[in-house]
Amino acid sequence: MTIQMEKVCKRFPQPAGKELSVLEEVDLSIGEGEFVIILGESGCGKSTLLNLMAGLLPLSEGEIRVNGRRINQPHPSRAMIFQQPSLLPWLNVEENIVFGCKLRGEHDDLTVRTAQLIEIMGLSGFEKVKPHELSLGMAQRVCLARAMIGHPQILLLDEPFASLDTITRSHLQEELIEFWMVEKFTAVFVTHDIDEAILMGTRVVLLGGRPRGILKTYEVNLNFPRDIASRGFFLLRSAILKKLRESFDGYQRR
Amino acid sequence: MQTTPQLFQKRLKKLGPTWRYLAFRLGYSLLGIGLFILLWVAVGYALFARPGYEQFSGFLPVPTLEAFWGLLFESRFWMSVWASIRRVMIGITIAFIIGLPFGLLIGFYQKLQLLTYTPVQFLRMISPLSWMPVALLVFHSFESAIYFLITMATVWPIILNTAHGVSQVNPHWVNMARNQGAQDYQLLTRIVVPASIPYILTSLRLALGVAWIVLVPAEFLGISSGLGYIINDARDTMEYDRLGAIIIAIGFVGFVLDGSIELIQRMFSWNVA
Ligand SMILES: Nc1ncnc2c1ncn2[C@@H]1O[C@H](COP(=O)(O)OP(=O)(O)OP(=O)(O)O)[C@@H](O)[C@H]1O
Ligand SMILES: [Mg+2]
Numbered sequence: 001m002t003i004q005m006e007k008v009c010k011r012f013p014q015p016a017g018k019e020l021s022v023l024e025e026v027d028l029s030i031g032e033g034e035f036v037i038i039l040g041e042s043g044c045g046k047s048t049l050l051n052l053m054a055g056l057l058p059l060s061e062g063e064i065r066v067n068g069r070r071i072n073q074p075h076p077s078r079a080m081i082f083q084q085p086s087l088l089p090w091l092n093v094e095e096n097i098v099f100g101c102k103l104r105g106e107h108d109d110l111t112v113r114t115a116q117l118i119e120i121m122g123l124s125g126f127e128k129v130k131p132h133e134l135s136l137g138m139a140q141r142v143c144l145a146r147a148m149i150g151h152p153q154i155l156l157l158d159e160p161f162a163s164l165d166t167i168t169r170s171h172l173q174e175e176l177i178e179f180w181m182v183e184k185f186t187a188v189f190v191t192h193d194i195d196e197a198i199l200m201g202t203r204v205v206l207l208g209g210r211p212r213g214i215l216k217t218y219e220v221n222l223n224f225p226r227d228i229a230s231r232g233f234f235l236l237r238s239a240i241l242k243k244l245r246e247s248f249d250g251y252q253r254r
Numbered sequence: 255m256q257t258t259p260q261l262f263q264k265r266l267k268k269l270g271p272t273w274r275y276l277a278f279r280l281g282y283s284l285l286g287i288g289l290f291i292l293l294w295v296a297v298g299y300a301l302f303a304r305p306g307y308e309q310f311s312g313f314l315p316v317p318t319l320e321a322f323w324g325l326l327f328e329s330r331f332w333m334s335v336w337a338s339i340r341r342v343m344i345g346i347t348i349a350f351i352i353g354l355p356f357g358l359l360i361g362f363y364q365k366l367q368l369l370t371y372t373p374v375q376f377l378r379m380i381s382p383l384s385w386m387p388v389a390l391l392v393f394h395s396f397e398s399a400i401y402f403l404i405t406m407a408t409v410w411p412i413i414l415n416t417a418h419g420v421s422q423v424n425p426h427w428v429n430m431a432r433n434q435g436a437q438d439y440q441l442l443t444r445i446v447v448p449a450s451i452p453y454i455l456t457s458l459r460l461a462l463g464v465a466w467i468v469l470v471p472a473e474f475l476g477i478s479s480g481l482g483y484i485i486n487d488a489r490d491t492m493e494y495d496r497l498g499a500i501i502i503a504i505g506f507v508g509f510v511l512d513g514s515i516e517l518i519q520r521m522f523s524w525n526v527a
Contacts, residue, residue, distance in 0.1 A: 056429050076435035086430040090448050090522075100434030103444065146434075 001067050001077070001153040001186055003030040003053060008062035010048055022048050024213050026062070028205065035180055035187045037197040039240070040207035046190040047083055049207065050156050053188060054080045066154070076104060079152035081143050081160045083190075087131040094118070094127040097145045106150065117145045121175075137168040144172075148179065155180075157189045161196070173200055177224055198236055199226050206240065209247050216243055291315055312494030321499035330484070331500075335507055337479040341397075341472075342465045342511075345404025349461060352405070353412030354454065358446065360413065361420025374413060382407035382468045386475070396477045400469075407468040408461035415460065419453025420446055451522050459515045466508040481507070 008026040011019040022045040030036050038046050051057040052064060055074040064071055066078065074080075079100075087096050094114060101110055118124055121141040131139060140160055147155060157176075161169040177200060180187055191197055197204045198220060206215040218240060222232050298314040301307065311317065325331040360367050385406050389399035423446055431445050473482025481504050488497040 051429075054433055056432060074433045074435070076433070078433075080430075080433045082426060082430060084426050086424075086426045088427060088445075088448070090451075099431075099444075103431070103440055104435045150434075 002032055003028070003154065003186070003188070004063075004065045004068075005029070005053075006063045006065075008052065008064060009060045010045070010052060010057070011060045022212060023052075026213050028214060030186060030188065033184050033186055035177075035189065035200060035202045037201035037204045038188065038190045038207055039194065039197045039204055040192065041244075042192060044208045045212050046192075046207055047158050050080070050158050050188065050190055053154075054078055054156055056080070076100060076150055077152055078154040078156060079147035079150060080156040081140075081147050081158060083158040083160075083162070085131075085136075085139050085143070087134075087139055087142055089131050092128045092130055093123060093134070093142050096131065096142055097149055100146060100150055104150070113149055117149055121145045137164050137172065140164065140172065144176070148183070151183065152185060154186045154188070157187065159190050159192065162191070162193070169196075174225065176200070181224070194237055194240055195228060197240075198222075198233055199228065204236075204240065206243060206247075208244070215247050309492070310494055312496070313498045317495035318498035318502065321493075321495035322502055325496070325499050325503060331503070334479055334481050334484045335503070338469055338473065338481045339507065339511070341400050341480065342404060342462070342469055345401045346408050346458070346461050346465055348401060349405045349407075349409040349412055350458070353409045353457075354416055357413045357416025357454075357457070358420055358442070358450070361417035361450075362442070362446065367417065367421075374410065378410040378414070382464070383471055386472070390475070396475045399475060400472045400477070403468055403472045404465045407464045411460040411464060412454075412457045415453050415457030416450060419450035419457075422453070423449045452519065455515065455519045455522060459512060459519065462511055462515060463508075466504075466511070470504060 005026055005028040008023060008028075009021070010023040011021045014020050026049065038049060040046050048057065052059060055064075055071050055078065058072070088099065091099065097117065098110055098114055101107070118127060121144065123138065123141060123145065126134070126138065131142070134142065144160070161172055164172065173196065189200060201220050204218045204220060206217070207213070208215050218236060220236065222230070222236075226233060294315050302310045302313060312321070360370055382403055385403055386399075389402045390396075393399040393402060427445050427449065428441060431441055436444060469480070470482040470485065473480040474486055477483055481500060485497060485500045485504070488494075488500060
């Protein structure tokens with residue numbers, strides 16, 4: 001599936017009758033099977049952008065089209081992995097994973113698919129465990145499994161690995177990339193970590209500036225699995241950092 | 255990352271202190287009961303051992319506890335206990351059937367909450383017993399009048415706590431469910447209601463406490479069963495040991511009912527499995 005954003009603006013009403021403009025005139029076109037990274041500092045509107053794509057927030061202006069059709073509400077073909085843990089505490093791991101399928105009435109070989117995903121995600125033996133007994137990394141795997149079990153065509157990920165330790169994170173990064181190569185979905189991945197961005201993305205979109213919008217877009221033409229010590233990696237990293245600093249200085253001086 | 259044995263160990267560790275904690279609590283409970291009886295003896299003797307008050311000596315621990323023992327073998331007592339519990343259950347059930355949907359709606363729609371806030375707070379503050387004359391006018395049977403009183407007493411805590419529970423539902427869960435394709439009614443049945451269960455149980459527990467308090471005076475009305483009735487009866491026949499015993503029984507039954515809801519509450523509180 002493809003996503004086109006045209007002149008997308010998002011403003012939040014403020015208490016004093018004012019409006020907070022978070023995104024202005026965002027144009028972004030995402031092709032089938034791309035792995036697009038949205039990179040930007042905290043508070044620059046990354047989550048907002050993703051929520052707009054998911055259809056969870058109404059637009060202020062502009063238009064978002066998925067496969068050419070305008071969207072205005074969420075749809076399970078665009079599965080989201082949220083920044084905050086969103087497992088239901090009264091359901092166990094297995095029940096959380098099948099939650100969406102049960103909602104939508106998709107019961108076809110659900111048991112088999114669940115068992116497969118639990119195996120792949122390394123959750124075997126934890127099927128009946130309640131979320132509060134899981135470590136953060138495992139909880140995130142459960143969210144990933146819940147998003148993947150419906151075979152979404154678009155996967156939206158909001159800093160899914162931000163609160164994990166380095167080792168767990170790099171494991172999950174590799175697993176996600178393997179998944180993506182097999183399932184061939186379109187991914188939009190939000191992060192504020194440059195290394196994570198270059199490790200995973202086919203394209204990196206820099207979000208920021210004043211007014212906030214897209215600063216610059218970088219194609220990442222490196223083969224998977226990527227080597228963080230390679231020259232290509234290093235050059236791209238420096239370029240992105242330089243751009244980020246420029247924009248930061250730019251609006252600090254103003 | 256946690257492995258199975260690690261998790262198992264964690265559970266064991268949790269279990270160890272739990273047992274010790276239970277023993278600790280039990281010890282203090284027994285001590286509390288002992289102190290309570292001591293206080294009862296002291297106050298009882300100070301009051302009823304004075305000349306002119308001998309007739310009230312039935313209220314002292316020994317005669318009261320003897321009478322209590324006697325009550326346990328009396329079928330009329332058990333019939334009364336059952337009659338009282340049945341009334342409370344029916345009254346709360348009616349209040350629950352009315353209060354739950356109201357609470358869910360009020361919690362769900364903010365405008366409805368604003369609209370109902372003042373009337374609900376107002377009605378809530380009216381002592382349930384002040385409805386008694388109204389109840390007697392409206393209902394022909396005393397039995398229905400009692401149900402009405404208990405319903406009037408308990409519907410407010412049920413509405414308010416349920417509404418509070420709904421407003422506390424984590425918005426991320428709602429967004430997650432919407433993203434997974436939930437219809438509006440599914441948001442209610444799959445997210446809002448299960449997430450509110452702890453609050454709903456709390457509301458039932460509060461309702462039970464209020465109902466049990468209102469029940470006894472309500473049973474002073476013209477009926478011939480229930481703990482309120484037999485306590486009145488004991489007063490008229492001046493059997494003060496029996497009166498004291500029934501007071502203890504009322505406390506005891508209330509304690510057991512409250513404790514059973516607390517148990518159910520524990521089962522549904524998902525953080526302490
Ligand atoms: N519902 C809302 N109402 C009002 N303001 C909001 C709302 N959601 C977000 N904002 C504001 O919009 C801006 C961008 O928020 P957003 O959550 O999109 O940032 P972010 O890039 O995801 O940050 P982080 O990296 O910390 O998650 C922030 O200034 C935030 O205060
Ligand atoms: Mg965010």
